[in-house]
Amino acid sequence: MRRVLIGIVWFYFLVLLVGPILYLANQSFSQGIEAFWTEVTRPEALHGFTLTAEITVIVLVLNLFFGTMTALVLARQQFWGRGLVSGVIDLPFAVSPVIAGFMLILLFGPDTLLGTFFGQAGVKVLFALPAMILATLFVTFPFMVRELTPLLQTLGTEEEEAARTLGAGEWQVFLKVTLPALRWGLVYGATLTVARAIGEFGAVLVVSGNILLLTQTATLHIYQSYVDFNYVAANAVALTLLAVSFAILTVLEIAKARAETTVAEAGAQ
């Protein structure tokens, strides 16, 4: 029985994960390393990588700030509607990214109040970087908050109070006590955010318009190449993104182990 179970897990793992990855790698290099390199460095691909990197960095910075702030408020403050906010934060996990993108289209469409406002101000939101950032923010928002809130609750406020009795002002308390205590949670949340931002497709596809060399991210480029029967390009860019994601996951695993020991220590004291 035990062997059968282990066998099933291995089968599942090989067919669903290892098989596709090996096949992808094989196909990427089917025309030789040179072809791979050409595809990865062609302007459209490079633009896609750059755009994805830009969106990821901006989204990460915004999430680090707003995610930490939201987690602090949720963990420490009692206010009317706290339960509602806490529940809605998980919504992006439940809603399809395509729907998220669609909601942005409706919100910033040319006939809406917001759309008109930004239109008159000369700021292009839809089918441009702002909407792509908003869409990615929407789908990544829960990661930071969900990672930090329980960590903050476990840590409690005694260390912060101790810092205050030793003369530390509110900013010093935050920078010298709260933030260091959250560091592994921040790394963990940031890695998840980055991985999700790099891989985001649906929401970005809807709001970007997938305009070549303008709003085409790396994932959109893969999709476009595939649709255009340029399989080598699709495979090459996909493999590159996969390698990046794998590296991020490795960091994530290390961070997770560290975060767990931190929480265990907090619990043990």
Place this chain on the structure above:
Amino acid sequence: MKIEVRGLTKKFGSGTAVGDVSFVVHEGELLGLLGPSGSGKTTVLRLIAGLEIPTAGDIFIDGKRVNDLTVQERNIGFVFQHYALFKHLTVFDNIAFGLKIKKWSRRDIEQRVQELLALMSLEGLGGRYPHQLSGGQRQRVAIARALAPRPAVLLMDEPFGAVDAKVRQELREWLIRLHTDLNVTSLFVTHDQEEAMEVSGRIIVFSKGKLEQAGSPADVYEEPATEFVARFIGSMNIVEGVVRREQVQVGSLEFPAPGFPDGQKLQVGFRPYYLKVAEDPTRYRQQAKLRHIYFLGVAYRLEIETADGLILRSRMNKEEFRRCHFTVGQAVSFAVTHFRILPQEGATAAIGSETGTPITGPLTP
């Protein structure tokens, strides 16, 4: 530095955690705030520290009203119940934390931390992280960290609460020595009456947010001002009876109560060691049955039951116990050699005042 609180009150929502409390901690004193959990003693400590804002009342440190000063400005050292050491910092950096905030020079910090490590018997542990220390070591780091910036007063919340019994005893003795050496005005909170007795020069007993009694450990033990104190501090037999002809009648027991009107209900308390028990049924006037013998290590506790069904506890030292040959179930005689009429519920603790002078006295066997 002296600490004084006047009319200190703290309400949380509709509940009152601390109600109109006033007391003084004298310069250089080591004072224990004693009370059961939920009695408001920790809140008093947090109010003095500035971690909570009082609903009413004034707090003075060194004669200066500090109500409007923030916790950072009050110059207090606070030791938290679970130590609240900074887990991401080493022992050295934990102790240096307050000094860095106060912008001491690197050399002064180094010198002060080394001095405290030596004082706390923590030499060589400066590079360790809190999770690499034992409970007792963590507690000493917490005290060192609080003392480092030379606070005016030291406030400790259940400083021995989180360590095991053996370490606790060592820490108590160590804290008394430390206080003798440094002589910093210290206030600590505890729910353990034995600990409060042993460590403090003076004790303040709390119950339900109210101050019940303040005095030396001996005062509080020998002359409890209220029924609560009598029950909470040490062990006490408490019986209730009605006054008849200036005597409180409790079954066949009678306690003189001069000045009390007939028909008044009174409570009488006596410590177990004031209850003498003899195996000779004619030795004392009162008769009872020996129900149980408890071995306490340093002494024995006897539980007796009178014919009226009263269950009383007696304490007897080993020598005396060995002279007698008690067997459970036998008939014994007993006498109460010293007792106290306890202040009634609702009456304020009025030691020596005109209306409520407590009556104590020996009873002739």
